[in-house]
Amino acid sequence: MHAGDGVAAGGGADERVYHVExxxxxxxxxxxxxxxxxxxxxxxxxxxxxxxxYFERLVVGxxxxxxxxxxxxxxxxxxxxxxxxxxHAFESAFGVTVDPPVRALRRLLYCGEWIESHALHVxxxxxxxxxxxxxxxxxxxxxxGVVEQGLRLKRIGNDILAVVGGxxxxxxxxxxxxxxxxxxxxxxxxxxxxxxxxxxxxxxxVRLVAGFEAPEFEARRLLVSxxxxxxxxxxxxxxxSSDGLDLAPQDWPLAFREEQVEGTSxxxxxxxxxxxxxxxxxxxxxxxxxALHPLAARALDDTGQAGELATNVFRSxxxxxVELVQATAEARDLLDAYERPxxxxxxxxxxPGIAAWATEAPRGLLFHRYEVDEAGIVRRxxxxxxxxxxxxxxEADLARFAPSVLDLPHAEATRRLEWxxxxxxxxxxxxxxxxxxxxxxxxxxx
Amino acid sequence: MSxxxxxxxCGDASRGDDGAAIAALxxxxxxxxxxxxxxxxxxxxxxxxxxxxxxGSCVVLDxxxxxxxxxxxxxxxxGLAALDxxxxxxxxxxxxxxxxxxxxxxxxxxxxxxxxxxxxxxxxLGHGLSEAVRAALDRYASRIAWSILEEDAPRCA
Numbered sequence: 001m002h003a004g005d006g007v008a009a010g011g012g013a014d015e016r017v018y019h020v021e022x023x024x025x026x027x028x029x030x031x032x033x034x035x036x037x038x039x040x041x042x043x044x045x046x047x048x049x050x051x052x053x054y055f056e057r058l059v060v061g062x063x064x065x066x067x068x069x070x071x072x073x074x075x076x077x078x079x080x081x082x083x084x085x086x087x088h089a090f091e092s093a094f095g096v097t098v099d100p101p102v103r104a105l106r107r108l109l110y111c112g113e114w115i116e117s118h119a120l121h122v123x124x125x126x127x128x129x130x131x132x133x134x135x136x137x138x139x140x141x142x143x144x145g146v147v148e149q150g151l152r153l154k155r156i157g158n159d160i161l162a163v164v165g166g167x168x169x170x171x172x173x174x175x176x177x178x179x180x181x182x183x184x185x186x187x188x189x190x191x192x193x194x195x196x197x198x199x200x201x202x203x204x205x206v207r208l209v210a211g212f213e214a215p216e217f218e219a220r221r222l223l224v225s226x227x228x229x230x231x232x233x234x235x236x237x238x239x240x241s242s243d244g245l246d247l248a249p250q251d252w253p254l255a256f257r258e259e260q261v262e263g264t265s266x267x268x269x270x271x272x273x274x275x276x277x278x279x280x281x282x283x284x285x286x287x288x289x290x291a292l293h294p295l296a297a298r299a300l301d302d303t304g305q306a307g308e309l310a311t312n313v314f315r316s317x318x319x320x321x322v323e324l325v326q327a328t329a330e331a332r333d334l335l336d337a338y339e340r341p342x343x344x345x346x347x348x349x350x351x352p353g354i355a356a357w358a359t360e361a362p363r364g365l366l367f368h369r370y371e372v373d374e375a376g377i378v379r380r381x382x383x384x385x386x387x388x389x390x391x392x393x394x395e396a397d398l399a400r401f402a403p404s405v406l407d408l409p410h411a412e413a414t415r416r417l418e419w420x421x422x423x424x425x426x427x428x429x430x431x432x433x434x435x436x437x438x439x440x441x442x443x444x445x446x
Numbered sequence: 447m448s449x450x451x452x453x454x455x456c457g458d459a460s461r462g463d464d465g466a467a468i469a470a471l472x473x474x475x476x477x478x479x480x481x482x483x484x485x486x487x488x489x490x491x492x493x494x495x496x497x498x499x500x501x502g503s504c505v506v507l508d509x510x511x512x513x514x515x516x517x518x519x520x521x522x523x524x525g526l527a528a529l530d531x532x533x534x535x536x537x538x539x540x541x542x543x544x545x546x547x548x549x550x551x552x553x554x555x556x557x558x559x560x561x562x563x564x565x566x567x568x569x570x571l572g573h574g575l576s577e578a579v580r581a582a583l584d585r586y587a588s589r590i591a592w593s594i595l596e597e598d599a600p601r602c603a
Contacts, residue, residue: 069571124540124548137544140551148552151493158488167458168488172571 032421034402044399046391046421056381063376064090064176064350071368071383072170075427077120080113080165081361082383083174084235085368090176092250093355093372096348101341102178104334105164109171110234110359111331112160115153115198116168117362118281118320118327121425122205123150126317129419130212146208149201153324156191156198160331163187178345188335195332202324203299209321210303214314215416219400221393222275223283223310226360232291232326233284235359240287241277242310249358252367258384269389276392279364280424281319282309293333296326313397313423320425323362350376361386363425387426394424450502451482451594456490457508462573463515463566466586467507469575470564473587478594490542495523495549495559503558505593509579515567516582518589523559524550560597562590 035043055074059067068086072079084106091098098106123146124136133139140147158168163183165171173179226237226249239247245255256277258267270276285292285300286309292300300306300322308315356369364386371380401420405413459465471484482505487494490506498504506523513519525531527543540548550556564586567576575583 120540124544135544135547137547137551140548144552147548148493151491151548155491155493162488167460169458172460 032398032417034398034417036402036406039403039406041399041402044395044402046394046398046426056383059370059378059381062378064355064370064372064378067370067378067381068174068176069172074383074385076169077117077427078113078361078363079170080109080161080174081359081366082368083171084110085357085359085361085366086370087174087176088235088249088359089355089357089368089370090372091348092357093353093370094176094348094351094376096177096346098178098346099341099343101339102182102344104338105179105182105341106174107231107234108160108331108334108338109164109174111327111334112157112164114157114234114323114327114362115160115202115331116155116157118324119150119153119157119205121362122209122317122320122324123147123153125425126320126422127209127212129415129422130209130214130317149204153198153201153205153328156194156328159191159194163191175345177348178341178343180344182341182344185338185340188338192332192335195328195335198328199295199325199332202321202328203295205321205324206299206303206318209317210305212317214312214317215401215404215419216312217314217397217401217404217420218311219313219397220311221396222271222277223286224277224279224365224389225284225287226358226365227288228291230291232293232296232330233288233360237288237360239358239365242283242287249367250354250356252356252358252365252384253369256384256389258382258388267384267388268391269384270392276396277389278313278393279386279389280316281323281362282313282316283364284360285319285322286310292322293326293329295329296322299325313420316423316425350374363387363427364390385427387424390424390426394421394426449597452498452502452504453482453484453590454490454494454498454504454506455484455486455508456488456506458488460572462568462570463509463564463576463579464569466509466564466566466575466579466583469579470507470583470587470590473583474591478591481594490545491540492545492548492552492554495545495554495556496552499555499558500553503597504560505590506559506561507590508561508563509566509569510563511566513563513565515565515576515578516585517565518562518582518586519565520560520562520589520593522556523561524556526561560593562586562593 033045034041059070068083071082071086074082128135128139136147161168161171166173173181223242226233227240228237239249239252247254256269256271258269261268305318309319352372352374355372358365358367366386367384369382370378373379398420405416455467455471457464457467459468468486524546527546564579564582567578
């Protein structure tokens, strides 16, 4: 819904202001400002005006296990990402090694989160764009089966979180050293048949989105993700990039930095050379696709579109669908191999120093860094979510894409710009949904 | 009994007053409880409403924010999408108006769905029910029972 859509006179006869009051289907509050002069975009800004949430301050003075509960509250859609990144950071710093069954359970949790998050985005947030519809509600009226398919997948992902994590939103089972409780085999067995169905639904999702027509758009960005030698990256691996970066997950600051940008309450991240970079499903497939589950690899191959993922961000919907196959198929394998841990957690002792780690949230690489004192109390924290890392790439891609829509009717032009923004699945927060888009055009055609 | 009833109890018993709906189920008279199929759904999803209203009536229970703790409110489920409606405490990820819109588009008969909520005071993890909610649980349960019995009672033409 675009309340206030329309063209209004700006400061002069040759300036036009495009204003969209509301963009739904993104998480959080933000505003896009585009300034166009002589068909050239001279300014593209995604301003996040979501109120600062102070999580990095809230965790100061807290113990590691308290931190894990607190950071889960950063996002209702990807709480596991925040929890697991913190867990791994502390375990890495304290020299904690968990048993393989605990590691498998954590990976199963992450699969559940990827399933519910990707299903939400593909079906309810992004698919309406490709079908020229204003919302998932309209999509449901047009094709009920498609939306039911998405909701079913999302439910199965949530069910995994509920069984392994204790509840579907802000799960409570994770702790430093393992889990508070490991489910019995019988509890997980309830999910088994559902995961057979989920794999089929995910494969159908790939076929569905492969048929979506995407705008022509090519922008080659620096891609960054984790890569692991034995598995598709989720909670472990090294930070790699399309230009040859190869770092331990603790060493994110060696390659990237955050900076304050005027007009936004989120920090932007760039490489130390000032380059924007892209995280998320397309980057993961490009950099770590060799480790895809065979079913996911086949699903991607069958589309014949793998070559477009790295350059056309509108194809990110396909990458996300392929990762749905990855997460459902791997979750099923994990269930089949499950052995209940002998003990759900191992004891640990705090050690002073730096606790840092990166994992792959559904939207991309998530980095945490904590300074911990002798008692294990956090004294300083830095959390770098994927959306703040993608923000510079979003702006750069908007600037590159905008000229192609300037000759379109206003409503269609803005719809396409919003569509582009949603390609990154921006998770500005899990709070209100509001993005205000304005486009100033001066010196260009009316 | 003439109507097939489904109770959708939203919330999380480990999160303070978010567990009010689940606690209220235990206070329902046995004969009333026997009239309904109960699903503990955590957070409300469109599919829950579709299934629950298929050929029957449905009561959605949840703790709400924005009203006096312990006070009980009942309204049609479709009324929850209004801006000034009480906000259920358990709805995440999909905004409630989207859940309701999707449910309708997917065939839910929301005319037969009633929301009964209780104002919560504290949704803290591990806190248990607040005094205000604990004291009002019987009133909440009786409102739920009344809704089912009243709707189910034979009426003169």
